[in-house]
Amino acid sequence: MPEITRDEVAHLANLARIDLSDAELDHIAPQLSVILESVASISGVAGDDVAPTSHALPLTNVFRADVPVPCLSAEEALAGAPASEQQRFMVPRILGDEQ
């Protein structure tokens, strides 16, 4: 399994929508490499014939009766919003100039 470079960490942080400073990148990138090196030990442990487990218990889709039940009021749902207006979440602009 490949080593993770500082540039890759910067790219991943971008994908994960986290602004990492240069200092943070210098700090975190080598740590991630060490962790990845360690977890790479499991490659080859399970053959392709072993089925993957995504969940501890075997589960199929769980449904409930299609009846309305009480839920949060608009005020409650908006109570933690950084900004709201007219019973809606208020957010910064979504599109850039180029869009």
Next chain:
Amino acid sequence: MSAWITKSAAELADALAAGEVTSVELTQAHLDRIAAVDGQVHAFLHVDAEGALAAAAASDARRAAGSPASVLDGVPIAVKDVLATRGLPTTCGSKILEGWIPPYDATVVARLKDAGLPILGKTNMDEFAMGSSTEHSAYGPTHNPWDLDRIPGGSGGGSAAALAAFEAPLALGTDTGGSIRQPGAVTGTVGVKPTYGGVSRYGLVAMANSLDQVGPVTRTVLDSALLHEAIGGHDPRDSTSIDQPLPALVEAARLGAAGDLSGLKVGVITELSGEGYQAGVLARFQESLDLLVAAGAEVVEVSCPHFVHALATYYLIMPCEASSNLAKFDAMRYGLRVLPEGVESPSAEDVMRASRDAGFGDEVKRRIILGTYALSSGYYDAYYGTAQRVRTLISGDFAAAFEQVDVLVSPTAPTTAFKLGEKLDDPLAMYLNDLATIPANLAGVPGISLPAGLAEEDGLPVGFQILAPALADDRLYRVGAALEAALERQWGGPLLAQAPALAPALAPAPGHATTEENR
């Protein structure tokens, strides 16, 4: 210091039922204790004196009317800050949720309220439950009451320390890779991770959905059984909740306490004892095994060959799930919103990046980036897919082992509590603390940690872990209660009676009677 605070929850319930004490008295005694010692321990992120006393008064009214809501009606409790509490701050130990007041209760919290337990406050934890020491809390670490310079374990170190410092008779924790059991081990308290799906996760802020489980944090095995019965059972709001009744847990604990384990087969997991374990941990473990034999159990060694890969498997699966889960902290609907510096008219994406950088701590960032990497196209099969296949092998090891024995046992953690700061910036060293607890989360089986005594070399608590097959949580309580009874006969009382007394703060705030943020 009130004599009530060192009693078990079961004893408090009996005293309430007998009319020897009121819930208001008990709740006030614990609030006073928090005011006196939490400045040193820092188990709590938020104390709700007003709410707890009001709930206690309502409980006393029910008792007076002869209609208590449950056996634990009136016994106060602390709740880990990762569980949503309506009207009470819920931060998950993170700056990104500072000041967030959930508009709803987690199912387990609603069940506590229905059962009449006053909620004392919210306990400290590693940020989003990521850690084994509470040092990753954005609000400062919790200190181990046995030695204030040492870690109380994590992520639920706040709940465990609150119990060990007699600040609460009961607490809720959550366990994704050992966050209930490992703090239990290093603080000399009891913690149970129920069968996956046995207790509702609705309202638990998820780290890794397929591994997370809510469970009891207590000082005795019987108390855990009482709390487990109060919070457990099917919840239609959690699609992974098991739709069948819990086994009789309290009954199993009472049966176990009688001390007869004849016919029980106990398996010592070869891969989880020996190399890498502190000598004093192994000595206490062996002593507990001898007590199980003396109680009539047969002890054999069982190999679970794939457990050596459990840690690596976990540290792939968990970050993948965590990175997906934490995507919801986008600074749009709730939580922290930070505007980037020097950007005119920032876009939603700019704000998201700046907020997540400011709101998340180092360990959370590490795991998000690791998960993002392992899930990226081209690596998915090599990392996540591989880890999921090894997970199958680990579950297979459990299944094979439980064909030979009734329960499996190991030391809960490889060492006793280490010094604060010792492993803070060495992620791999920190991860090794969960070596013995992680397999149970990967397979969904239940586990308990109970105190096994003090390590000779440092005088700090050691934990004994018992694991049972899925849905057989009752076995934890039977075997745990039997071992606890045998150990306490040796010690002449509970292990916590040997803990150093915490000196009360010089000037405790009189009454501590208002809702306030600690520190």
